[in-house]
Amino acid sequence: MSKSPARIRLADAAFALFDERGYEQTTVDDIAERAGVGRTTFFRNYRSKEAVIFPDHDRLLDLIRDRLATSSHSTALVAVSDAVRLVLLHYIDEGDLARRRYGLTSKVPALRDREIASVARYQRLFREFIAEWMGDPTASASLRAELMAAAVVAAHNHVLRRWLRGESRDPVAEVDEAMREVLALFPVRSPGDGSAEAGTTIVAFRSARDLDALLPELRRLVEP
Amino acid sequence: MSKSPARIRLADAAFALFDERGYEQTTVDDIAERAGVGRTTFFRNYRSKEAVIFPDHDRLLDLIRDRLATSSHSTALVAVSDAVRLVLLHYIDEGDLARRRYGLTSKVPALRDREIASVARYQRLFREFIAEWMGDPTASASLRAELMAAAVVAAHNHVLRRWLRGESRDPVAEVDEAMREVLALFPVRSPGDGSAEAGTTIVAFRSARDLDALLPELRRLVEP
DNA sequence: CCCTCGAACGGTACTCAGTACCATGGTCGT
DNA sequence: ACGACCATGGTACTGAGTACCGTTCGAGGG
Numbered sequence: 001m002s003k004s005p006a007r008i009r010l011a012d013a014a015f016a017l018f019d020e021r022g023y024e025q026t027t028v029d030d031i032a033e034r035a036g037v038g039r040t041t042f043f044r045n046y047r048s049k050e051a052v053i054f055p056d057h058d059r060l061l062d063l064i065r066d067r068l069a070t071s072s073h074s075t076a077l078v079a080v081s082d083a084v085r086l087v088l089l090h091y092i093d094e095g096d097l098a099r100r101r102y103g104l105t106s107k108v109p110a111l112r113d114r115e116i117a118s119v120a121r122y123q124r125l126f127r128e129f130i131a132e133w134m135g136d137p138t139a140s141a142s143l144r145a146e147l148m149a150a151a152v153v154a155a156h157n158h159v160l161r162r163w164l165r166g167e168s169r170d171p172v173a174e175v176d177e178a179m180r181e182v183l184a185l186f187p188v189r190s191p192g193d194g195s196a197e198a199g200t201t202i203v204a205f206r207s208a209r210d211l212d213a214l215l216p217e218l219r220r221l222v223e224p
Numbered sequence: 225m226s227k228s229p230a231r232i233r234l235a236d237a238a239f240a241l242f243d244e245r246g247y248e249q250t251t252v253d254d255i256a257e258r259a260g261v262g263r264t265t266f267f268r269n270y271r272s273k274e275a276v277i278f279p280d281h282d283r284l285l286d287l288i289r290d291r292l293a294t295s296s297h298s299t300a301l302v303a304v305s306d307a308v309r310l311v312l313l314h315y316i317d318e319g320d321l322a323r324r325r326y327g328l329t330s331k332v333p334a335l336r337d338r339e340i341a342s343v344a345r346y347q348r349l350f351r352e353f354i355a356e357w358m359g360d361p362t363a364s365a366s367l368r369a370e371l372m373a374a375a376v377v378a379a380h381n382h383v384l385r386r387w388l389r390g391e392s393r394d395p396v397a398e399v400d401e402a403m404r405e406v407l408a409l410f411p412v413r414s415p416g417d418g419s420a421e422a423g424t425t426i427v428a429f430r431s432a433r434d435l436d437a438l439l440p441e442l443r444r445l446v447e448p
Numbered sequence: 449c450c451c452t453c454g455a456a457c458g459g460t461a462c463t464c465a466g467t468a469c470c471a472t473g474g475t476c477g478t
Numbered sequence: 479a480c481g482a483c484c485a486t487g488g489t490a491c492t493g494a495g496t497a498c499c500g501t502t503c504g505a506g507g508g
Contacts, residue, residue, distance in 0.1 A: 006486085027464065038487040049465065113341040120340045139391075143382045143402055147409070150378035151371055158370045162363065178367055185371070185409050230457090251493065262458040267495070450508085457502075468491080475484080 007045045009035040014052045015100055023108045050114050053101050057118045060090055064122065068129050076133035077148050077186055080126045081179040084156045087122065088175050091160055102164040123153045144186070151182045231269045233259040238276045239324055247332045274338050277325050281342045284314055288346065292353050300357035301372050301410055304350045305403040308380045311346065312399050315384055326388040347377045368410070375406045 013034040017026040028049050032042045046052045064083050073079040091098045105111045127149035134141050155178040163171040237258040241250040252273055256266045270276045288307050297303035315322045329335045351373035358365050379402040387395040 028466090029464085040487060041485080043466065044485080047466090113337065113344075116341050116344045117337040120337075120344075139386065139398075140405075143379060143405060146378045146382045147375055147406070150374040154370045154374035155367060158367045167363075174363075181364075181367065182371070252495090253493085264458060265456080268456080271495090273494070452507085453505090455503090455505105458500090460497105460499085462497080463495085465494085466492085468489105470487105470489085472487080473485090476482085478480085478482105 006035065006037045006041050010037065010042055010045055011052055011055070015097075018053075018104055019100075023104060023111065050111060053104060053111065054114065054118065057121075060087065061121060061125065065125060068125070075188060076130040076145075077152070077183060079133075080130060080149065080152050081155075081182060084122070084126070084152050084179075085172075085175060088156060088160055088163075088171060092163065092171060099164055099166075102161075119153060119157065123149050126152060148182075148186055151185060152179070155179060155182050230259065230261050230265055234261065234266055234269055235276055235279070242277075242328055243324075247328060247335065274335060277328060277335065278338065278342065281345075284311065285345060285349065289349060292349070299412065300354040300369075301376070301407060303357070304354060304373065304376050305379075305406060308346070308350070308376050308403075309396075309399060312380060312384055312387075312395060316387065316395060323388055323390075326385075343377060343381065347373050350376060372406075372410060375409060376403070379403060379406050 010031060014026075014031045017030055017034060021030075028042055029039055031049075031052070032039045035042075042052075046055075064086055067083045067086060068079060071079040071082065073082060094101075105115045127145050130148050131142060131145040134145060156175065159168065159171055159175045159178050162168040162174065168174055234255060238250070238255045241254055241258060245254075252266055253263055255273075255276070256263045259266075266276075288310055291307045291310060292303060295303040295306065297306060318325075329339045351369050354372050355366060355369040358369060380399065383392065383395055383399040383402050386392040386398065392398055
């Protein structure tokens with residue numbers, strides 16, 4: 001027995017013990033003992049006690065970075081909302097493991113904080129990518145980048161949490177829908193916008209809203 | 225000498241030592257020694273080594289909670305963007321202290337993570353407030369609440385960081401401007417929207433974009 | 449003036465996470 | 479059979495955080 005690599009056995013032992021006694025009540029020695037390995041081996045496989053639950057955020061972050069670097073999308077926001085799908089797919093791929101982790105992070109503040117910190121790293125990556133893509137160091141452009149990154153991450157989190165709670169049958173479809181929602185929040189501004197050469201366009205379309213409700217949006221769309 | 229209460233002297237000693245040797249290179253014993261108190265007294269005043277830098281996030285969180293509970297604004301988003309001003313004002317009130325903390329959180333990952341976790345608590349509070357205010361348990365409403373909370377927090381962070389870096393002379397004006405930006409992202413939907421009775425509206429407006437670029441946005445605006 | 453109560457303090461001893469170092473045993477290629 | 483290279487286990491250490499206990503000091507109350 002105990003043929004499987006130590007890394008796997010350690011994770012199994014950790015999750016089992018966390019379920020039985022709770023996270024704080026479980027020591028690293030306990031985990032190592034149940035896994036049938038030495039304490040040293042634990043820390044060789046996982047940098048910390050928390051890390052045994054969040055295995056490969058770094059790897060995933062690199063994956064996202066690559067995806068962004070090699071992406072050829074029309075806008076930064078599209079590229080980012082495409083990249084964030086990878087994160088969701090990764091969680092879905094983990095399946096039950098992700099759900100068990102969710103159960104833990106919901107109860108243990110230290111783990112919740114760690115999860116949040118990880119997500120913040122994605123958000124930062126997105127923010128920097130968008131800001132760089134826009135190439136506009138203005139404060140207002142920077143704010144826009146920040147808002148976009150935050151929206152994408154928030155939408156992702158929303159869908160992910162729904163799936164983790166078992167409230168979602170088709171998270172991939174949901175995330176696409178959510179990203180459309182996010183996209184709609186940030187209408188694309190073409191370069192000439194708000195500047196001198198403004199032509200006149202007349203568009204006819206159907207809407208249930210009355211004109212007063214529609215006007216502010218349109219004004220935002222067209223003006224600066 | 226050493227008349228000032230231990231709590232103050234500990235904080236002073238901590239900041240001084242962190243500046244001199246760095247955060248990780250400073251032990252709690254060092255801080256206590258320089259403050260002229262025992263190690264026990266340190267932990268009586270601050271729950272952890274990190275806490276000496278982030279004194280009163282809990283108090284501020286309660287303040288925000290109260291503000292939201294007693295707020296009478298037209299929309300949840302307005303109430304929240306009003307509440308978040310309190311956070312900014314609190315930082316500004318701290319003045320140089322906030323800037324020194326920023327210098328530390330920029331360099332020490334553990335502190336950055338802690339800061340992020342604190343911010344996440346505000347965001348969570350906002351999200352729950354907005355969701356409750358809307359009283360609509362739909363997934364789409366929930367997403368909307370999540371997006372709003374994220375946007376408000378992102379906008380706040382943007383202004384705060386600018387001020388912390390000394391890039392902003394009038395952060396209060398900036399945060400108001402940023403909040404207007406956020407407000408504009410989420411146009412108020414009138415009750416009948418998206419339902420059966422679809423009329424036809426013809427709107428004329430000026431734009432430098434050509435029609436092809438404009439069409440997808442308009443379609444998104446009207447269809448869903 | 450003395451006594452008591454309580455709060456703040458200092459010290460000791462403990463648990464546990466994380467690090468550094470070293471010694472051992474097995475596996476591979478040659 | 480030899481040495482090189484791993485992964486592993488063990489020991490010892492640092493430092494954060496907790497529990498407990500004895501002391502001191504100051505504010506009343508008799």
